[in-house]
Amino acid sequence: MMDVIIIGAGASGLVAAITAARRGKKVLILEKNNKVGKKLLATGNGRCNITNQRPIPERFYSQNPKFIRQVLEGYTYQTIKQFFKSIGLELIEAKEGKVFPMSLQAASVVDLLQFECEQLGAKIVCEAEVKKVESHKNGFMVYYAEEKIQSYKVVIATGHESAPQLGGTADGLQFAKPFGHHIINGFPTLVQLTSPMPHLKRLSGIKVEGRVTLRAGQQTIQKEGDILFTNYGISGLAILDISRFVMEQLIHTPIVTLELDLMPKMSREQLLALMKKSLDKKSQKPLSIWLQGFINKKLILPILEPLKLEKATVGSILSNVNQLETIADRIKHFPFNVNGSNGYKGAEVATGGIDTQEVNPQTMESLKQKGLYLAGELLDVDGDRGGFNLHFAWVCGLRAGKSV
Ligand SMILES: Cc1cc2nc3c(=O)[nH]c(=O)nc-3n(C[C@H](O)[C@H](O)[C@H](O)COP(=O)(O)OP(=O)(O)OC[C@H]3O[C@@H](n4cnc5c(N)ncnc54)[C@H](O)[C@@H]3O)c2cc1C
Numbered sequence: 166m167m168d169v170i171i172i173g174a175g176a177s178g179l180v181a182a183i184t185a186a187r188r189g190k191k192v193l194i195l196e197k198n199n200k201v202g203k204k205l206l207a208t209g210n211g212r213c214n215i216t217n218q219r220p221i222p223e224r225f226y227s228q229n230p231k232f233i234r235q236v237l238e239g240y241t242y243q244t245i246k247q248f249f250k251s252i253g254l255e256l257i258e259a260k261e262g263k264v265f266p267m268s269l270q271a272a273s274v275v276d277l278l279q280f281e282c283e284q285l286g287a288k289i290v291c292e293a294e295v296k297k298v299e300s301h302k303n304g305f306m307v308y309y310a311e312e313k314i315q316s317y318k319v320v321i322a323t324g325h326e327s328a329p330q331l332g333g334t335a336d337g338l339q340f341a342k343p344f345g346h347h348i349i350n351g352f353p354t355l356v357q358l359t360s361p362m363p364h365l366k367r368l369s370g371i372k373v374e375g376r377v378t379l380r381a382g383q384q385t386i387q388k389e390g391d392i393l394f395t396n397y398g399i400s401g402l403a404i405l406d407i408s409r410f411v412m413e414q415l416i417h418t419p420i421v422t423l424e425l426d427l428m429p430k431m432s433r434e435q436l437l438a439l440m441k442k443s444l445d446k447k448s449q450k451p452l453s454i455w456l457q458g459f460i461n462k463k464l465i466l467p468i469l470e471p472l473k474l475e476k477a478t479v480g481s482i483l484s485n486v487n488q489l490e491t492i493a494d495r496i497k498h499f500p501f502n503v504n505g506s507n508g509y510k511g512a513e514v515a516t517g518g519i520d521t522q523e524v525n526p527q528t529m530e531s532l533k534q535k536g537l538y539l540a541g542e543l544l545d546v547d548g549d550r551g552g553f554n555l556h557f558a559w560v561c562g563l564r565a566g567k568s569v
Contacts, residue, residue, distance in 0.1 A: 170307050177541030177558040177565070184566025186286060191286075203332050204331040207271070213265060216556040217242065220241065236561065257269075261551055297340070298319055317536060325337075349518060359504055360503050361504050373464075374392075378423065433497050440492070443455070448480050471495075516545075
């Protein structure tokens, strides 16, 4: 009979295990992959953006924002920093409040978490896919692989559907349902977007430092950073950042139009002034050549074609100030239609999950079933890119581990 069984050796599960084992609990962790922390190893492009210096509630999303505030309260960046110091991992701060392990290796995070678990006597069993959790006598029966085992408490820390190739599943949601939990439907987020636009093949591979705008009803959402055109649509950090809001719109409409500012460092007026200066009345230079003075060659046809200017020369548009303005407008507000995403396979995170109205934010204990705890991404909470999702997972792990 175990004191605690933790299902999932990911971010929240490992921290819950360490915290519970430090309190002298007999802990067993069941992980379906052949090693622990497989998703963690891929975080931050292998560098693990472990937390953020300003994990404010506004950077997280849920149908129940109060729960986020309550969970985060008292669990600051310093709390996480101290926890990692206690297992021997030093952290460094980077721009935008991002925090990384000093080694800049996600592998260090996993190795130190795993070592700490084992040193404390928390047993980790890999290739142990849990199939079912049942309440049993004064605890639970957990069915995994071909075996079953009893415990007083269970922490479900199985994450969510994002990145199934790294272990992402909706299993935890299925385990929680028979105990009376409700699931809030979700979608992939922090994900690349697909597009039905022409010219994708031509554009594929172009990367610009841009700004992307989404106008949704009264709301205008803007994100800045890399924009990467691909053969299926569009990616890059600015796109991942805006993807949650786009995916929300795509529930109601088949196509969403993004506005790309391909020259965000310059205002429309500055761009126009620059263009006007380089115009030469007598020039026979095709616009397609002239524009290469300002912008990536492959972007020129998609800019000019809808204006029917792909064959025009610099001289021919001089007489028409409007045409110059339209060109500048297309560079500053390039419309780009999107119709979907690369799905959970391409997503860093899944939105939705177990309804947080049914979870105690202090302890992460289910309000439906005593002794059952729910931690991490399987809850209806997701965060922005920048260390917020891991921050939430660590905090859940600490809270659950303290309470089990
Ligand atoms: C490519 C990528 C990069 C990311 N980069 C960052 C980043 O830099 N910073 C950041 O904050 N967030 C990042 N994230 C998000 C972050 O990794 C997750 O939000 C976080 O790991 C969630 O923690 P968790 O404990 O809920 O679940 P996970 O860490 O996903 O752990 C869940 C574990 O449960 C196991 N499991 C699932 N089902 C079962 C079952 N039936 N039986 C047994 N075990 C099971 C899984 O194999 C997994 O090991 C990234 C995600 C991805 C995919």
